Amino acid sequence: MKKSLFHRNSYPAYxxxxxxxxxxxxxxxxxxxxxxNAAIDRLIDSLDGSVELLGFGEALxxxxxxxxxxxxxxxxxxxVHGYSxxxxxxxxxxxxxVNEYIAGRGPASYEAVQxxxxxxxxxxxxxxxxxxxxxxxxxADPSHRVKLRFYGFDSPTEMTFSDSPRQVxxxxxxxxxxxxxxSSQEHRERIDAFLGQDSDWENPDAMMDPAKFIGLSPAxxxxxxxxxxxxxxxxxxxPELVAKSDKSCYLEAMHYANVARQLLNYHAGLARKSxxxxxxxRGLGIRDLMMADNLAYIVSRECxxxxxxxxxxxxxxxxxxxxxxxxxxxxIWWPAGxxxxxxxxxxxxxxxxxxxxxxxxxxxxxxxxxxxxRLTNAPGSVRFxxxxxxxxxxTPEIVALPTRSGSMKNSSYFALTPQSLTDFDWLVVLDSxxxxxxxxxxx
Numbered sequence: 001m002k003k004s005l006f007h008r009n010s011y012p013a014y015x016x017x018x019x020x021x022x023x024x025x026x027x028x029x030x031x032x033x034x035x036x037n038a039a040i041d042r043l044i045d046s047l048d049g050s051v052e053l054l055g056f057g058e059a060l061x062x063x064x065x066x067x068x069x070x071x072x073x074x075x076x077x078x079x080v081h082g083y084s085x086x087x088x089x090x091x092x093x094x095x096x097x098v099n100e101y102i103a104g105r106g107p108a109s110y111e112a113v114q115x116x117x118x119x120x121x122x123x124x125x126x127x128x129x130x131x132x133x134x135x136x137x138x139x140a141d142p143s144h145r146v147k148l149r150f151y152g153f154d155s156p157t158e159m160t161f162s163d164s165p166r167q168v169x170x171x172x173x174x175x176x177x178x179x180x181x182x183s184s185q186e187h188r189e190r191i192d193a194f195l196g197q198d199s200d201w202e203n204p205d206a207m208m209d210p211a212k213f214i215g216l217s218p219a220x221x222x223x224x225x226x227x228x229x230x231x232x233x234x235x236x237x238x239p240e241l242v243a244k245s246d247k248s249c250y251l252e253a254m255h256y257a258n259v260a261r262q263l264l265n266y267h268a269g270l271a272r273k274s275x276x277x278x279x280x281x282r283g284l285g286i287r288d289l290m291m292a293d294n295l296a297y298i299v300s301r302e303c304x305x306x307x308x309x310x311x312x313x314x315x316x317x318x319x320x321x322x323x324x325x326x327x328x329x330x331x332i333w334w335p336a337g338x339x340x341x342x343x344x345x346x347x348x349x350x351x352x353x354x355x356x357x358x359x360x361x362x363x364x365x366x367x368x369x370x371x372x373x374r375l376t377n378a379p380g381s382v383r384f385x386x387x388x389x390x391x392x393x394x395t396p397e398i399v400a401l402p403t404r405s406g407s408m409k410n411s412s413y414f415a416l417t418p419q420s421l422t423d424f425d426w427l428v429v430l431d432s433x434x435x436x437x438x439x440x441x442x443x
Contacts, residue, residue, distance in 0.1 A: 011392035017374060017401075020385075020393055027380025030069055040076045043384050043426060048346055052307055053299050054083075055337065055350030057314030057424070060361060060413035061120075062442075065433040066353055067127035069382070070311050075134065077309055078148065084306025085298065086131070087151040089313060091119035092259060092294045093168050095152030102136040102150050119154060126437035146305055151298050153310060155290035156263060162270075164201035165223075168260040172230065175253035179244040187230050194223040201267065210279060215267025224264045231257045248301070255297045262290050277329035284324075285333040291316060292339030299344075312336075314352045315414055318423035337423070351384075352424035354416045360435035361442065362409030370404040371416040375429040382430045390422045409442040410435075 014020040028039035056073065058066045077083035097117035100106035107113055110132060114123035122128055132150065139147045156163035169191055177184035196219055206212035214220050234241065234254055242250045266286045270279055295310060302308050315322045315335060322335040340348045356376035357365050366372035375385065398418045407413035435442060
């Protein structure tokens, strides 16, 4: 086990936040591989050897320099620190296509998976193309015994609509057909009778109008029962199915079946007539629970191969409650990071990120005394800083911290707050970032 630089319950005490930053910040430059790798090594060497899941949260979607840092961080983690997989904030079922691509199977070009293999349009980002191509190159080298895996860990939903359950259900039925064609066909016929049209499940108008969600229709309610029957058969026949396929394939099919169950619960939850804020909070909570469950499955799948880096918006990976101001509604829910903290305990460590300025993203200079202003005054253009979860830091000064102004262009930007010092184990703060190459235009 690696020796930790920061022992539990023995953190240094600092009289001021500026003292903490001065003594703890690890400056580096993204453009200097040697400098960056040394900083990454110091961070990783400080962690307990039991860490299995390392989170890296982005302060906003579309920060070019954050994406580049993520790529170089992952490469170093693979080459030196025993990491075998990355999971990004993209649809769990869709990412299977990308993983096949980096394994040298399936499509011959990235263009064939950039839309079908990602959700949220993330396949169009150049940095994601660079990540995937590097992973494919790495896997093609026969000297690399452990081959890398690519995962999405998001629920099969978007911000304005949710996927039909067809894709995940058909994955399970195809697995069952590989060992028992007759049983698979029987379940398929019953499921198809109640699935209906994908467009009914994926209606973008339904997010704000529960009457347009079909999750509580008689057909959808019966479909939920059919899915429970399918899951029960898979569980009852586990010894037989594992023997006729293998344990990994069986567990994968079971996880897809559970994703289908949760997706149907998501549709049912948003079909209930209630206060709009209450509906959306429930939907956000289900989505983040699905994220956490997907990551727990991913870590279990990788446990004999290596560790996992997870990359997503900081609001999904933080330990404390997340909140989002949507119009007049302040939505507050438990994010995936809070769930992961309960599942993994100290085996989960998370890095949050902050930005000084970004003209392209409509982020002006941070106001005096904000965390971003203090942290960007430290040496370097980027720096890692351990938070010690707030222990040893001056509480009165933390409580009085102002929150900087937001973005005029990018609504996904979340500033650092006093809560960030307990939500994250480390912070990485960049002086600036450009807007992502390949991203949709910002208004």
